[in-house]
Amino acid sequence: MRSVLPVLTIVAFILGFWTLAVVPMNIHLAADQAARGDMVVEPDDARARQEVGAFALALGNPAVIPMTYTLDRPRLPGPQQVVVELWNTVFAVAPTSNRSLIYHGWVTLSATLLGFGMGTALGIALAVGIVFSRTMDLSVMPWAIASQTIPILALAPMIIVVMGALGIQGLLPKAIISAYLSFFPVVVGMVKGLRSPDAMQLDLLRTYSAGPAQGFWKLRLPASVPYLFASLKIGISASLVGAIVGELPTGARAGFGARMLVGDQYGQPLVTWAALFAAAITAAALVGLFAALERVTLKRMGMAA
Amino acid sequence: MVSVDGNPQGLEHSAKTARSAVISASSVDLTFQTNDGPVHALKDVSLDIEKGDFVSFIGxxxxxxxxxxxxxxxxxxxxxxxxxxxxxxxxxARRARAYGYVFQAAGLYPWRTIGGNVKLPLEIMGYSKAEQEARVRRVLELVDLAGFARKYPWQLSGGMQQRASIARALAFDADILLMDEPFGALDEIVRDHLNEQLLQLWARTEKTIGFVTHSIPEAVYLSTKIVVMSPRPGRIADVIESTLPRERPLDIRDSPEFIAIAHRVRDGLRAGHADD
Known part of the structure; x- marks a missing residue:
């Protein structure tokens, strides 16, 4: 709870900066709209206004400034416009409507969770293999690292197209992109976690003549839990990004990615911004959920930091 | 076998040795190959440890x-x-689970209770659930931690944690207890108390104990046999059979006999250092 004040301070700073930026970003559009109406705008000629800087235009026409916050298609929407759009598309429409961000959120979230599950399972399996097999340690790790150097934006359309050619569409291709992004932090964290018991701990098990499986279940796996949670928090947000990216290249009809694209293509920045914020809020909620799980689990395991 | 001169008890003891050596080393060498060349960790170490002995290694x-x-x-x-x-x-012997080993650090699993930690070797060795419970209760009583089975390690002091790790080493049926500076990280007062408890425990369980320390009073107070070692290469400088009775109150440390043995240990350590 001590972190509330610093966080609010940063949020207030960002909101303040954003609010101020709206004026110069939208002043030309607002002036054009005002000129089409009955207002006197200086300079009067539309072509001449393009030559004037944003700040000069705002200072010359203070009456236009309030209008920069209420444009239908602003270059940069005001914070209050985004909040209203979020409210309208989350609470004011039925969750089944294709205008509802709940509906689009669930489409993206289901792919995120499926992909996160697949990625986590794959990551843990690879980590166990890497820790117990020297061959896998030498062969898998370089490939895992290389896989993350390929831009996902280049790879995502290929996965969607190839899977589409195989007749697989919808949830699974997006989940695979999510899994592709989320398995990596899990591999890295789990390898470190499974190797975290020190020499003394391993010697102790040798004095009991314990087998590798007993060492895994009784020592290595429990010891890796704090590392696993750190990885899961990175993995879940990477999964969400993966699912959104998976929605962009194929003209998906639903999902946060589809909303962002629609807003862009049809000149409705409010739609894009609302989807962007909804995705960010979803990611924060997911990470927060895992942070809470982590706190409870580590406390119960006597490993709380 | 060296024994303090003119001590009939010591002689009788060493006569038994030949028949019932539990641990027997003859001319043991160990050389580690390092980047800086070979390191002679042990050179020509010969030693017999009999059943029921409390042997300290000091150096x-x-x-x-x-x-x-x-x-x-x-x-x-x-x-x-x-x-x-x-x-x-x-x-x-390791695979036959012939000994319990106590390390410098207690090394308890933070995610297990004290009882759960003591149970660890029993689970690995496949004791039945009922047997596990009975043994945990018995050894925790033995180290004076009877009421602490459900506590977590972080709820215990360092001395109590080390006692729990001794209980863990005693939980299964090993006749030999090997202890590597188990009280090295504890303060003097706690250490005295644990030394006294360890002697009582040894008397009750009749285990054979190998005990590494760098404290002269600790070695003399605990041991029936003190092995003085010196470095480069690691070797035995002196083996001292203690003349102290098995029953040892803490104030035995002020007796002339105790001081005489401590003096001989110190001489042995000094001799080992002379050729540095």
């Missing part, structure tokens, strides 16, 4: 006392000589 760091204990435990393999534990090679 400066680098004298090989811990390495020798690890050799007995089968955690290191000598590069020369012969070493037998219960008539087996150390590795066979």
């Amino acid at each position: 400066p760091s680098g004298c090989g006392k811990t390495t020798f204990l690890r050799c007995i435990a089968g955690l290191e393999t000598p590069t020369g000589g012969a070493l037998s534990v219960n008539g087996m090679t150390p590795d066979e």
Whole structure:
């Protein structure tokens, strides 16, 4: 709870900066709209206004400034416009409507969770293999690292197209992109976690003549839990990004990615911004959920930091 | 076998040795190959430890006392000589679970309760659930932690944690207890108390104990036999059979006998250092 004040301070700073930026970003559009109406705008000629800087235009026409916050298609929407759009598309429409961000959120979230599950399972399996097999340690790790150097934006359309050619569409291709992004932090964290018991701990098990499986279940796996949670928090947000990216290249009809694209293509920045914020809020909620799980689990395991 | 002169008890003791050596080392060598060339961790170490003995290994760091204990435990393999534990090679003895080992740090699992930690070797060795419970109760009583089975390690002091790790080493049926500076990280007052408890425990359980320390009073107070070691190469400088009775109150440390033995240990340590 001590972190509330610093966080609010940063949020207030960002909101303040954003609010101020709206004026110069939208002043030309607002002036054009005002000129089409009955207002006197200086300079009067539309072509001449393009030559004037944003700040000069705002200072010359203070009456236009309030209008920069209420444009239908602003270059940069005001914070209050985004909040209203979020409210309208989350609470004011039925969750089944294709205008509802709940509906689009669930489409993206289901792919995120499926992909996160697949990625986590794959990551843990690879980590166990890497820790117990020297061959896998030498062969898998370089490939895992290389896989993350390929831009996902280049790879995502290929996965969607190839899977589409195989007749697989919808949830699974997006989940695979999510899994592709989320398995990596899990591999890295789990390898470190499974190797975290020190020499003394391993010697102790040798004095009991314990087998590798007993060492895994009784020592290595429990010891890796704090590392696993750190990885899961990175993995879940990477999964969400993966699912959104998976929605962009194929003209998906639903999902946060589809909303962002629609807003862009049809000149409705409010739609894009609302989807962007909804995705960010979803990611924060997911990470927060895992942070809470982590706190409870580590406390119960006597490993709380 | 060296014994303090003119002591009939000591002589009688060493006569028994030949017949019932639990741990027997002859000319044990261990050389580590490092980037800076070979390091002679142990050279020509010969020693017999009889059943029921409390043997301390004392010496400066680098004298090989811990390495020798690890050799007995089968955690290191000598590069020369012969070493037998219960008539087996150390590795066979390790697989037969012939000894309990107590490390410098308690090394309790934070995610297990004290009882759960003591249960760890029993689970691994496949004892039945009922047997596990009975043994945990018994050994926790033995180390005076009867009410703490459900506590977590972080709820206990350092001394209590180390007692729990001793209980863990006693939980299964091993006749030998190997202890590597178990009280090294504890303060003097706690250490005195634990030394006294350890002697009582030894008397009750009749285990054979190998104990590494660098404290002269601790070695003299606890041991029936003190092995003084010296470094570069690690070797035995002196073996002292204690003339103290098995029953030892803490104030025995002020007796002339105790002081005489401590003096001889100190002489042995000094002799080892002379050729540095």
